[in-house]
Amino acid sequence: MNNPQQSLEDLQHIKKMMERSSRFISLSGLSGVAAGTCALVGAWFASQKINCWVKGDCQLSRIIDTGGRQLMNELFWIATLTFVAAFVLAFLFTFLRSKKTGVPLWGGTTVRLFWNTMVPLAVGAIFLFRMLQLQQYDLIAPGCLIFYGLALINGSKYTLGEIKYLGYGMLLLGIVNLWYVGYGLHFWAMGFGVLHIVYGAVMWSKYERKASEKKQL
Numbered sequence: 001m002n003n004p005q006q007s008l009e010d011l012q013h014i015k016k017m018m019e020r021s022s023r024f025i026s027l028s029g030l031s032g033v034a035a036g037t038c039a040l041v042g043a044w045f046a047s048q049k050i051n052c053w054v055k056g057d058c059q060l061s062r063i064i065d066t067g068g069r070q071l072m073n074e075l076f077w078i079a080t081l082t083f084v085a086a087f088v089l090a091f092l093f094t095f096l097r098s099k100k101t102g103v104p105l106w107g108g109t110t111v112r113l114f115w116n117t118m119v120p121l122a123v124g125a126i127f128l129f130r131m132l133q134l135q136q137y138d139l140i141a142p143g144c145l146i147f148y149g150l151a152l153i154n155g156s157k158y159t160l161g162e163i164k165y166l167g168y169g170m171l172l173l174g175i176v177n178l179w180y181v182g183y184g185l186h187f188w189a190m191g192f193g194v195l196h197i198v199y200g201a202v203m204w205s206k207y208e209r210k211a212s213e214k215k216q217l
Contacts, residue, residue, distance in 0.1 A: 027159050028097040029208055030147045032166075033199025036193045040081030043189035045144035046075055052187075069112055099207065117155035120147055141184030145174030160207075166199045 024108040124147025131139055152167030168192050 002091045025201075026094040027163075028090075029091035029200040029202070029204030029206075030093040030097075032196045032203060034093060034199060034200075035086040036198075037113065038086040038089065039192035039196060040189055040194070042078055043185055043193060046078050046185060049074055049078070054094030061099050067068065113158040114157050116158060117151040120151040120154055123147070124151070138181035139178070142174040142177035142181070145170045145177060145187065147172060148192075162203060162206075163199070166195060169195045169199075 044115075085197070124143065128140055128143045131143060145217065149167040149170030149172075153164050156162075156164035156167065173187050173191045175197075177184060180187070
């Protein structure tokens with residue numbers, strides 16, 4: 001008669017193999033923490049530039065009307081550098097976890113995850129670019145949150161399922177921000193900063209810390 005404990009371990013092994021073949025599980029929680037930290041730093045620099053973090057008067061259309069073209073260029077570069085730093089750090093931590101778990105970083109599952117997240121992001125980028133052309137600047141921050149949330153939800157079936165809750169949080173913040181357009185920077189920092197850090201810390205504790213503890217045992 002087979003040992004029940006051995007049978008249970010075999011089933012768990014099969015389950016892990018199936019997850020590896022259908023989901024990208026190398027996404028590191030530290031990637032979320034790093035991305036969130038970069039977002040908060042970028043938001044702080046942006047708030048210093050427009051001097052409105054305390055006053056709450058962050059309506060970008062009002063800045064444009066008062067002749068702040070140079071300021072808008074500076075905000076653009078702050079956003080660009082923030083994105084690049086967050087992307088590089090997220091990739092680095094995910095790459096390190098991929099090496100640790102022995103799961104290839106690029107494969108069929110990664111391609112499916114990439115396309116399912118990039119389609120909403122690409123559509124969102126086109127939409128937001130058009131909003132910029134129409135000078136609807138106050139809707140940029142909620143638009144970023146909404147389309148990013150949709151991308152996370154759409155791609156969650158190909159990676160850790162918990163990421164959809166991060167997407168729901170982004171969606172909720174983006175929708176609420178539509179009625180508080182003067183506080184776009186606040187909502188942007190809350191979504192891309194705080195939510196990313198909270199999500200990353202929870203995922204690290206749930207998956208990576210427990211895995212390290214098991215190896216030590």
